[in-house]
Each structure stands twice: as structure tokens, then as C-alpha cells.
Amino acid sequence: MRTRPLIIILITILYCFEPIAKVLFSSLWNSINWYTLLEYQYHKLSNIDFFLTFALLPATGIVLYMAKKWSYLIFILVEVYMISIHGSIFLVGEFHQYNLPIVLNLFFFLLHLALLFYFLTANIRFVFINTSLRFWETDPRYKSAIAVRVFKGDEEVGNNSQLVDISKSGVFVSNVSNIDVNTELQIKFTIGADDFKFQAITVHKSEIRNIVGYGAKFINLTDIKKNQIAFLIKAHAHESNLLRNERDVIEKMFFSIINLSKKICKLPFPKSKI
Structure with a gap:
């Protein structure tokens, strides 16, 4: 992890x-x-x-x-x-x-x-x-704010939907009608002159940063789709939108404490003088 x-x-x-x-x-x-x-x-x-x-x-x-x-x-x-x-x-x-x-x-x-x-x-x-x-077991996720259209088959289930965050394995989408987990979706959006369309399957419904939406995992990714996702990730990374970086300071401090504890445990315990 x-x-x-x-x-x-x-x-x-x-x-x-x-x-x-x-x-x-x-x-x-x-x-x-x-x-x-x-x-x-x-x-x-x-x-x-x-x-x-x-x-x-x-x-x-x-x-x-x-x-x-x-x-x-x-x-x-x-x-x-x-x-x-x-x-x-x-x-x-x-x-x-x-x-x-x-x-x-x-x-x-x-x-x-x-x-x-x-x-x-x-x-x-x-x-x-x-x-x-568990978000910490997935790929690095980046904060996003891209307007999207969300479809379940031919039915549009998104009302002013938006990508809240994105990783190379999936997205979190807000303003989506009530749907079941394990529902296949099509997510469409345009950036500049480029059109994007991804297939995804919902894995959970939750609230992130006071925004209710669905976490969806990308499926049926072709090489072209993977390249498009890599482009999106690179663009978000360039804007410094990384959400999952708690490790930088706190986790290093934690491991330092663990290593110090190991050294202390190796010290011989004195005999009782009582």
C-alpha cells in the first residue's frame, strides 16, 4: 500500500x-x-x-x-x-x-x-x-472539475454531472440519478477540440468533500482509451491536483517512530532492585 x-x-x-x-x-x-x-x-x-x-x-x-x-x-x-x-x-x-x-x-x-x-x-x-x-489501495487520484454527460444504456442519468476526481483506474462522478452498484455507464465529455467517451462500472455510492456521487471503475479500455486517460492524468498532475499525498510527512514520521521503538526493544532490561 x-x-x-x-x-x-x-x-x-x-x-x-x-x-x-x-x-x-x-x-x-x-x-x-x-x-x-x-x-x-x-x-x-x-x-x-x-x-x-x-x-x-x-x-x-x-x-x-x-x-x-x-x-x-x-x-x-x-x-x-x-x-x-x-x-x-x-x-x-x-x-x-x-x-x-x-x-x-x-x-x-x-x-x-x-x-x-x-x-x-x-x-x-x-x-x-x-x-x-479503500482509496489508499488505488492509483493516485487527482481533483477534477470537468462537466460530463453520463448514460446508462441510451438513458441519460446525469443532470449537470461533473467529474469530482480521476485516476487511471476510475472516476468519481457527481449529480447522477439513483442507480445500483455494478451498473455499466458511459461517461462523455469534451475538452477543447477533443471528445472523450469511457465505459465504467459503478463500485460504490458515497460522499466526498460534501459531494454525493458514484465511484466508477473504467472497463473495456483499448490502447487508445488508455492513452487518453494517461493524457488526462498528466494534465491534472501538471496542475498539482493530487489528492492522495498524506504519506509525505506523517508516514515518514511514523516509520521513524517504529524504527526507534525497535532499537529500544533490543536494549537489555535491568534486573529488579526492589
Whole structure:
């Protein structure tokens, strides 16, 4: 995969850093050296409890970043677990390994509750279940604003239709009458003195940048059609209309964090002095 949605990258980073942030805050709150606190917990907790306390969230973040179909279920289960942990602390005062103040536990409870509801929404759920909806697994897509005519057979189904964005594999078209997914369409438009006509099949109906429309995949592409698409892509790229470039800064930072974590994990852990 070339990139990921910004939300997945941010949650992965958040999950990798949340245990670290909790340890640091707990050491400040309880006036204990963070190294001593971590060493104490390492020797006090069982292997399972230590993993659940310090390694579960980073592991879940990496699983989410992999964006497999099973990643979604694991993420939901971990969110339910984190909600139950933080909820039990400020509701019934159960002991917690970090020994954080109630207000901070409430913050993490609300944070994980919000993430759970966000990932339960239809748009996010379908993206994990239906891989054809994953824009980050497709070709680079460019913002467009070309007026088009859309036909289903001999019937025109577009009313002031427009190409919202385009890639070498398909387009997103707005202002199209209600049609079913897997419907074959003809998309016609003119640029200057050149006429273009492409066959496409709808793969999803969604809303992009507050614009409702259909994502359609090109089909029956001849060499001439491929050359025409290449021309259109080159023209859009020249105008710097690339939409899918989240990787440039954030993903590089993420991989730097992963590499640093690997180096830290290789360091020998000290024996207990307690």
C-alpha cells in the first residue's frame, strides 16, 4: 500500500505513545522516577498483565495500520476492553497499574469511547469490510472539475454531472440519478477540440468533500482509451491536483517512530532492585 488515511496514521501514533504518556504522567503524579516505576511493574505483573498494560495498544495500532479485514474486529474488541478498564476506574474506583488521577482516566475513557463510535459508523466499517472502497489501495487520484454527460444504456442519468476526481483506474462522478452498484455507464465529455467517451462500472455510492456521487471503475479500455486517460492524468498532475499525498510527512514520521521503538526493544532490561 502506498499510503493510509490520515485518521489511521494518527490513531496508530496515538496507540504507540499512549502507554508511554501514561507512564511519564504517572511518574510525575506520584513523584517516582519513570524508570523505577516501569521496572517495578515489570517484576510485579504477570506476563499477560504486563502485555495488556504496556504493549496491547502499540500492537493494536500496528494491527490497525495493516488495515486487514480482521484488523477491524481486533480494534473494536480492544476499544471495548480499554473503555471497560478506564470506566471501572472512575466509576467504582478499581485499582489500575498506572495509578492515574480520576480526571485523566475519565479523559481516556471518553477518548476510547469516541473512537469506538467513530469506527462503528457505516462509512468506516464498510471501508474495512469492502476493500474496493479503500482509496489508499488505488492509483493516485487527482481533483477534477470537468462537466460530463453520463448514460446508462441510451438513458441519460446525469443532470449537470461533473467529474469530482480521476485516476487511471476510475472516476468519481457527481449529480447522477439513483442507480445500483455494478451498473455499466458511459461517461462523455469534451475538452477543447477533443471528445472523450469511457465505459465504467459503478463500485460504490458515497460522499466526498460534501459531494454525493458514484465511484466508477473504467472497463473495456483499448490502447487508445488508455492513452487518453494517461493524457488526462498528466494534465491534472501538471496542475498539482493530487489528492492522495498524506504519506509525505506523517508516514515518514511514523516509520521513524517504529524504527526507534525497535532499537529500544533490543536494549537489555535491568534486573529488579526492589
